[in-house]
Amino acid sequence: MLAPVIGDFTETADRLRRSTVHVEGPRGGGGSGVIWRANGLVVTNAHVARRANGRMRLADGRVARATVTARDPQLDLALLEADVHDLPAAAAGDSDELRVGEIVLAAGSPYGYAGTVTVGVVHARSSRRWIEADLRLGPGNSGGPLADACGRIVGINTMVANGVALAIPSNIVERFVARRGKPTRRLGVTVEPVSMPQFGLLIVEIEAGGVAQKAVLRVGDILTGADNRPFEAPFDLALALDASEGVSQLDVLRGGRTMVCEVDFAHPAVGAVVG
Amino acid sequence: MSTLSALSNDLASAAERASRAVVSVHGRQHVPSSGVLWQPNVVVTAEHTLKRDEEITVTLADGRNVPAVLAGRDAGTDLAVLKLDGGDTGAAELGDTASLKVGHLVLALGRASEKGVSASLAFVSGVGGAWRTWRSGQVDQLVRLDVAIYPGFSGGPLVDSEGRVVGINTSGLSRFMAVSIPVPTTNRVVKDLLEKGRIVRGYLGIGMHPVKLPDGRSGLIVINVQPDGPAGAAGLLIGDVLLTLDGKEVGDTDDVHAHLGADSVGKTLKAAIVRGGGNLEIAIKVGERPRGEE
Numbered sequence: 385m386l387a388p389v390i391g392d393f394t395e396t397a398d399r400l401r402r403s404t405v406h407v408e409g410p411r412g413g414g415g416s417g418v419i420w421r422a423n424g425l426v427v428t429n430a431h432v433a434r435r436a437n438g439r440m441r442l443a444d445g446r447v448a449r450a451t452v453t454a455r456d457p458q459l460d461l462a463l464l465e466a467d468v469h470d471l472p473a474a475a476a477g478d479s480d481e482l483r484v485g486e487i488v489l490a491a492g493s494p495y496g497y498a499g500t501v502t503v504g505v506v507h508a509r510s511s512r513r514w515i516e517a518d519l520r521l522g523p524g525n526s527g528g529p530l531a532d533a534c535g536r537i538v539g540i541n542t543m544v545a546n547g548v549a550l551a552i553p554s555n556i557v558e559r560f561v562a563r564r565g566k567p568t569r570r571l572g573v574t575v576e577p578v579s580m581p582q583f584g585l586l587i588v589e590i591e592a593g594g595v596a597q598k599a600v601l602r603v604g605d606i607l608t609g610a611d612n613r614p615f616e617a618p619f620d621l622a623l624a625l626d627a628s629e630g631v632s633q634l635d636v637l638r639g640g641r642t643m644v645c646e647v648d649f650a651h652p653a654v655g656a657v658v659g
Numbered sequence: 660m661s662t663l664s665a666l667s668n669d670l671a672s673a674a675e676r677a678s679r680a681v682v683s684v685h686g687r688q689h690v691p692s693s694g695v696l697w698q699p700n701v702v703v704t705a706e707h708t709l710k711r712d713e714e715i716t717v718t719l720a721d722g723r724n725v726p727a728v729l730a731g732r733d734a735g736t737d738l739a740v741l742k743l744d745g746g747d748t749g750a751a752e753l754g755d756t757a758s759l760k761v762g763h764l765v766l767a768l769g770r771a772s773e774k775g776v777s778a779s780l781a782f783v784s785g786v787g788g789a790w791r792t793w794r795s796g797q798v799d800q801l802v803r804l805d806v807a808i809y810p811g812f813s814g815g816p817l818v819d820s821e822g823r824v825v826g827i828n829t830s831g832l833s834r835f836m837a838v839s840i841p842v843p844t845t846n847r848v849v850k851d852l853l854e855k856g857r858i859v860r861g862y863l864g865i866g867m868h869p870v871k872l873p874d875g876r877s878g879l880i881v882i883n884v885q886p887d888g889p890a891g892a893a894g895l896l897i898g899d900v901l902l903t904l905d906g907k908e909v910g911d912t913d914d915v916h917a918h919l920g921a922d923s924v925g926k927t928l929k930a931a932i933v934r935g936g937g938n939l940e941i942a943i944k945v946g947e948r949p950r951g952e953e
Binding site for chain 1: 673809
């Protein structure tokens, strides 16, 4: 049993390394990136792609020029365009399907050592924003791929907190790529997190002419969830708007009463409180 | 499907199966620790993580938060037992710790947050026979782990590839490594703590230090005597050198502890000692170790 497992490990790690690039940074530093499309589209962290232009080194030793085409510091994602084509693109997995305990592999350039692969397991799935992995990462792994046992990309390695590796789920990355890195839809509100003790986001300001205003949301409303999923962290509102297909059902607490507010991003004027 | 994917699925399934019996234990500030439903409504956790004896609560896998009553602590094995009134809680499926070998792939589970169970990949890095912890607890088998220790890890189960619990993990018994308390030891501690609320151990009431006598014999020199303790009552004095207990040589304090199991209380031990250059034999009636004394 062990020999075939090791064989699969080697094969998966090898494939993963070929789809991983080293993004050069100033003073010999840098990070990693994932080849998302064969035509030269590479995904990395925003904190890796700080400059508009740079260089990346491919696994086969080639050096390519990289242009930053999109950058979202809040999501910590960026898109790079390489000036070479026919690249070995990685296959993306479904990060929502990840189970605690399953095997994951990370590739990248920890401490500048390009082509390093580390192995661990999914540690926890307690937030929508992050995949938590029991896996060793070092500085330079940022922006590189986290893959499942089949070599499918399930996340972008971004940081380490309390010894736990944190990766941005691939489904967030897929949507980021699909909208070519443009900012997520905006509700046009400023919110403050509150605890009642259930988590909510209190609207403290509404932008004139924004979607929220047209959807008759008011200052003092508390957003508690969207599309039947309760919010648990401040970032969940942005994630919910990102994930919804045009229309979002927002759970609103107003004056002690719960209601559902439908927000139609395509036709914001018709948004209305429906329940 | 590749063998690697099959292995990955098996690990995730093992984590899922075992996770139903993994709880979080709120007995300290900040990060809660983990615990295992050893029997229905009986939770085992790591003793060092309980900073209080009252107002302890347990969060079950289904999210319910229920009050827990401390049945007892055993600092020696770093185990504590809590009783719940949580209805149909279920319990862990227990495995065979003795089947673990060096190199085995296992999982350490924990529930340090309300948001679900967490898993860490672990390799069994060392196994051995019975050992005594630095807190003088008797453990049936040594299981050392190569695992990353995260906050809230202690008290969680070690889970084999079938999802069975094969130990209770703790970072409190070794400075450098995580160890797992095996199932038989935990069973014994759970039984004693539920029945008596404490772990009964024999007690002599002396402090000792290994010495070598000029004639080459070795023993333990008595450096401290509890005046009203069992040895003090039998007439043992500071400066006496203990050579044998019940005819067996004692070279270090572990040899003495070996005579002080739960069934030793009330028995009389014959102690061969050297006092002032002469040989002497005295009989010591073993007492019960007072609570709170290691």
